[in-house]
Amino acid sequence: MAVHHGRGFAAINYPIGMNLGGDPSQALVHSNPDGKFMVALSSIDLGQGMKSVTRQIAAETLGVPVEDVYVDTADSDTGPHCMGSFASRGTHRVGNAVIQAAQEARAVMLEAAAEELEVNAADLVTDGKGNIHVRGAPSRSITTGQASAAAQFKQGRTVSGRGIFLIPLSEVSPETGEMTPVSCFAHAALIVDLEVDDETGEVRVIEINSAYEVGRALNPKLVEQQLVGGAWMGLSHALYETTEPYYPSREHGPVDFNTYLMPGPGDIAPHNIAVLERPAPDGPYGGKGPGEMCANPVLPAVANAVYDAVGVRIRDLPITPEKVLRGLKENGGARPRASRANRAR
């Protein structure tokens, strides 16, 4: 009886979003007379940073400070339509919709400012601090608040914009089955080091090293947070979580947090992440979407590492001690991969 070390590797190509009905999302942007902007979305922020990222994108496009932008995701009944927060699509789909809406609102804001300054709107630039001025003549200036107030109370304009992002539904070729459902891929490569106890079947993850390519990291701290937490969830799916451990039998299914297992704070391993930024041509400011994809490479890497450690190939998740022990029994014991013996530990 012994504890065997194993190392597993996996790399993924992750399509951002999906293509059902073109996978569209809409955004509406408008200003208030005080020059602050509202971005209305139905896209839900469940902690992944949707509001922060769309706020940054709107501020960047409008040319106003980020604190002058408020993102309202309060109600999917009253907001513009969104397909939802899933498939790592939020930053990419909604971000693009926000850019389009913010560009339209910005154009109206500049027209309102041009009328007040008695210049051509094409000659106006924003400084990102709440001021609009004539290119090359910073003293010929008006604040975004003054421009919005003039639009509202003098000119009778709405400083507003509409945006939608849609990738037209891809037809399937009847001859070959080919289609082009997505335009943007994120990537990851991940190595898991773990130990398998051949007496208990338990798997203990020792360390994870990974590289994630997510386009431009629009908010690097949120990207890091998402990658760490998402990889943890991948590990949880690889080793612990299931609602039906003996599917299709419903027996022994968990009913509460005592029986639905997840790794706790004592079960986590160090995870060293390298974020690679390759801006996506069709992404909002190059962003893709580090959502669901951060969990995906962990599962095959863990399965490969278990195979590396004891020679048991497990094809259905999670990799429970019971499955490991049954595999060991079938193989007549642990069969560490030959290459493993040569590796220094």
Next chain:
Amino acid sequence: MAKTPIRFSHNREEKAVFVDEGANLLDVLRRSIGDLTPKYGCGQGTCGACTVLVDGAPQLSCLTLAETVDGRAVDTVAGLSDGARLSALQRAFMDNFAAQCGYCTDGMLMSATALLKHNPRPTREEVVEAISGNLCRCTGYEAIINAILDASQGGARRTG
């Protein structure tokens, strides 16, 4: 149903309420007192989202009979900050990005507050032990552990 009058200190303020027989502390805090910081998660003491301090010790308010806190001190996240001035622990949670959806955060803060009060210089293992009754679905715990260590006196967070 008979109502029982109880008095207790809620975040250092005296409160007197009538509670239903068998009412749990979580319901009393949320519905009678109006303190929504303790969260209802599982309702059976396995997730830790409802953690509050009773006489300084972390306790699962969903499993605590309200009547048992009569004459005692109950502390929640609502009492951690001084107005807009956050506690050092709350600031460390922000600085370390230790919250995503935020549902576990109040329970985590209370478990960590109790730890740091009794053990101002915890080891990483002691931090892990202190929050082992609090489930988090988003962060993978690392950021939370680092935040608590940062808020402690000279605690060493994991590097690399």
